Amino acid sequence: MTxxxxxxxxxxxxxxxxxxxxxxxxxxxxxxxxxxxxxxxGKSTFFRLILGEHAPDSGTILFxxxxxxxxxxxxxxxxxxxxxFQVPGIFKALSxxxxxxxxxxHHLHGHNLSSTVKRVVEFTxxxxxxxxxxxxxxxxxxxxxxxxxxVGVEPTLLLLDEPxxxxxxxxxxxxxxxxxxxxxxxxxxxxxEHDMAFVEQIATQVTVLHFGRIFAEGTIAxxxxxxxVQDIYLGGSxx
Amino acid sequence: xxxxxxxxxDEPLVAETQIERRSALAIWISRLEGxxxxxxxxxxxxxxxxxxxxxxxxxxxSDPFAVGNSAxxxxxxxxxxxxxxxxxxxxxxxxxxxxxxxxxxxxxxxxTINFGAAYGFTWIALMISVALGGxxxxxxxxxxxxxxxxxxxxxxxxxSVTLVLETFMAQTAGPQWRIGEARLNGFNGxxxxxxxxxxxxxxxxxxxxxxxxxxxLLAMVVLCYLGLRMLLNAxxxxxxxxxxxxxxxxxxxxxxxxxxxxxxxALGGALAGLSxxxxxxxxxxxxxxxxxxxxxxxxxxxVAVGGRRDITATLLGTLAVLFAFQLLTVYGSQYALIVMxxxxxxxxxxxxxxxxxxxxxxxxxxxxRAKR
Numbered sequence: 001m002t003x004x005x006x007x008x009x010x011x012x013x014x015x016x017x018x019x020x021x022x023x024x025x026x027x028x029x030x031x032x033x034x035x036x037x038x039x040x041x042g043k044s045t046f047f048r049l050i051l052g053e054h055a056p057d058s059g060t061i062l063f064x065x066x067x068x069x070x071x072x073x074x075x076x077x078x079x080x081x082x083x084x085f086q087v088p089g090i091f092k093a094l095s096x097x098x099x100x101x102x103x104x105x106h107h108l109h110g111h112n113l114s115s116t117v118k119r120v121v122e123f124t125x126x127x128x129x130x131x132x133x134x135x136x137x138x139x140x141x142x143x144x145x146x147x148x149x150x151v152g153v154e155p156t157l158l159l160l161d162e163p164x165x166x167x168x169x170x171x172x173x174x175x176x177x178x179x180x181x182x183x184x185x186x187x188x189x190x191x192x193e194h195d196m197a198f199v200e201q202i203a204t205q206v207t208v209l210h211f212g213r214i215f216a217e218g219t220i221a222x223x224x225x226x227x228x229v230q231d232i233y234l235g236g237s238x239x
Numbered sequence: 240x241x242x243x244x245x246x247x248x249d250e251p252l253v254a255e256t257q258i259e260r261r262s263a264l265a266i267w268i269s270r271l272e273g274x275x276x277x278x279x280x281x282x283x284x285x286x287x288x289x290x291x292x293x294x295x296x297x298x299x300x301s302d303p304f305a306v307g308n309s310a311x312x313x314x315x316x317x318x319x320x321x322x323x324x325x326x327x328x329x330x331x332x333x334x335x336x337x338x339x340x341x342x343x344x345x346x347x348x349x350x351t352i353n354f355g356a357a358y359g360f361t362w363i364a365l366m367i368s369v370a371l372g373g374x375x376x377x378x379x380x381x382x383x384x385x386x387x388x389x390x391x392x393x394x395x396x397x398x399s400v401t402l403v404l405e406t407f408m409a410q411t412a413g414p415q416w417r418i419g420e421a422r423l424n425g426f427n428g429x430x431x432x433x434x435x436x437x438x439x440x441x442x443x444x445x446x447x448x449x450x451x452x453x454x455x456l457l458a459m460v461v462l463c464y465l466g467l468r469m470l471l472n473a474x475x476x477x478x479x480x481x482x483x484x485x486x487x488x489x490x491x492x493x494x495x496x497x498x499x500x501x502x503x504x505a506l507g508g509a510l511a512g513l514s515x516x517x518x519x520x521x522x523x524x525x526x527x528x529x530x531x532x533x534x535x536x537x538x539x540x541x542v543a544v545g546g547r548r549d550i551t552a553t554l555l556g557t558l559a560v561l562f563a564f565q566l567l568t569v570y571g572s573q574y575a576l577i578v579m580x581x582x583x584x585x586x587x588x589x590x591x592x593x594x595x596x597x598x599x600x601x602x603x604x605x606x607x608r609a610k611r
Contacts, residue, residue, distance in 0.1 A: 051491065077493035089488035091481050098274050102481045103492050105474040108254070110261065115254040123252060153493060154253050185252070 001028040003062075004157055004188050005050070010059030012049060012212075019045040020056065021212040027157070032179065032189045034199045036223075037209035038233050043192040044086070046209065047159055051083055052076050064156070082155030086162040086192075088142035092135030096126050096145055099134050103149035116152055123181075124148040125174070140171035144178070151182055158182065160191040164198050176201040196224075208233065271465060273472025275328065275480055277549045277599050282606060294457055298450045307448030312561045313456040314517045319541045319557035320467055320550060321510025326539075327547030328471060329503040330483030331389070335397030336511040336538055338404050339376050341530035343368035343512030344519040345408070345423070348432040352421040356433035356443065365435065365516045372512015373505045380504030384497040389486075401530045408527035428526025435520045448521055456517070460554070463510070467550050479503050533576065537564075540583045546596025556595040 005027035012020040019042045027033055035043050048054045050061060052073040061069045068076050077083075091099050100117045108116055121130050124144040129137060134145055143163060150158055163179070164172040172195065179202050183189055193199050199206060199220060206223040208216040210233075216226050223229055261269075272279040278287070298306045318336050326332050350364035382388075383396055412425025423429060435452065437444040446452040470476055481489040482496050490496045519525045528534060545556010560582070567575035590597045 073490050074493050074495050077491055083491050089485055091484035093484055102477045105477060106493050112254045116252065119252050151252060
């Protein structure tokens with residue numbers, strides 16, 4: 001399987017605190033991969049290192065074979081990485097349509113822009129809210145809008161930081177279906193997630209981070225059965 | 240998987256590229272209306288045309304002094320609209336637009352005193368001055384935005400720049416402070432430069448404050464206003480607003496946000512420079528106090544009171560506040576400044592969007608209801 005993202009020997013310290021400790025990580029094209037771990041394990045920092053919001057102290061990040069370690073964030077996005085943040089990163093004063101216009105106008109214009117906006121609005125179930133200010137949407141709808149903004153830029157890799165945080169069970173289920181749909185369209189997904197039921201719904205591979213280093217990797221079944229993961233994250237073994 | 244709400248289709252989310260059939264001109268004209276500017280449809284444009292017509296007819300029914308005064312008001316609108324772009328649309332509160340105003344004002348003086356007004360050179364001097372204002376703003380913007388300065392610190396840095404310039408120019412009284420024939424003249428400022436001059440067979444037309452200058456400035460204000468509407472409704476304007484709303488998200492959509500902020504700041508500086516050069520041409524003088532604290536604060540009041548997030552509100556608000564300020568100045572300039580301060584407080588506390596912008600929104604709702 002083709003490697004889409006390859007991280008090697010990635011290190012980052014904030015003051016005396018090590019938040020990324022010699023991380024070696026490989027993400028294969030076409031997979032839906034989840035990152036889990038206790039609070040403070042370094043999951044969000046790892047995302048921010050991939051996105052270029054933090055510069056690593058050492059190590060390299062290869063995306064589709066090219067070294068992006070020193071690129072600025074917007075340059076990484078232009079190469080095909082897209083992101084949805086934990087707190088919805090939308091433009092609250094702008095309407096749903098304007099949010100999507102801003103997201104896609106980079107590479108689309110005129111009719112192409114308007115028809116893409118229409119398709120994404122349908123995909124994210126926001127047809128009735130297209131002229132509504134984004135700040136007036138429900139929390140779940142704001143999350144979907146941001147997913148729509150993230151996928152309209154034609155990413156090959158979509159990073160999702162807790163995509164279902166604050167969602168109702170129904171919204172969580174719909175989000176899972178949405179992500180499966182995107183994955184079928186060829187987008188590789190890497191998600192940080194706490195909700196293990198959701199991880200089970202979407203993930204083909206799971207990586208567990210602990211104290212800034214990779215603690216375990218495997219399929220969801222392997223991770224659930226892993227005794228160490230049970231101890232540090234899943235609440236201990238019943239046995 | 241069961242997917243009742245959004246059934247999966249194989250249709251790609253991103254539309255396949257089709258060739259745009261409209262001409263570039265048609266696209267730009269369509270941007271006179273858009274999400275980033277208030278006012279659309281026949282009622283708005285008919286009202287705008289009537290306002291311009293009234294402005295064209297105004298000199299026929301008024302005395303030359305009042306017309307010259309109105310020209311003076313229009314001189315300042317470019318700086319206000321530029322501040323609207325920088326502050327209202329991009330979200331960077333600049334307290335130092337007067338730095339670019341003063342630089343361009345002095346540049347116009349130095350150029351025209353040295354090279355005269357023949358062959359329409361005053362217009363070339365005007366353009367060079369505007370370019371200098373824009374380039375200086377781009378330089379300051381580069382260090383600010385690429386240096387990750389944001390929020391209130393943009394205001395502090397820009398205010399410092401204008402106050403440093405004021406202080407520097409105020410100590411240039413000695414004879415050694417000259418550029419060619421032009422004496423900078425310290426605190427008293429420069430004077431004696433020619434007004435804008437139109438080359439004309441049989442004798443150049445000198446645009447002293449009066450009807451001629453009024454019409455030239457009116458045309459420039461209308462063109463600048465329409466041009467900014469088109470720019471702000473273009474993808475460039477959308478990105479500026481996105482940066483104001485959420486800069487991190489804007490960068491994560493693939494935009495070089497710092498470059499956009501710097502360009503917006505340069506545009507604001509060029510427009511402030513246009514006001515500065517026109518001010519010098521209007522009154523044939525410029526002094527360091529045009530870059531001082533009071534001068535730096537007034538554009539903030541004009542733009543805040545009118546409405547910083549809409550270019551129409553900024554323009555109308557600036558003209559209204561300048562008119563009111565001059566009326567009050569009859570009773571004493573300090574008194575007028577206190578009223579300006581009170582007006583700013585009133586706006587910030589009661590109509591944070593700006594008085595004109597709020598009124599326009601209400602009017603829009605009323606028209607909408609009447610149509611229904």
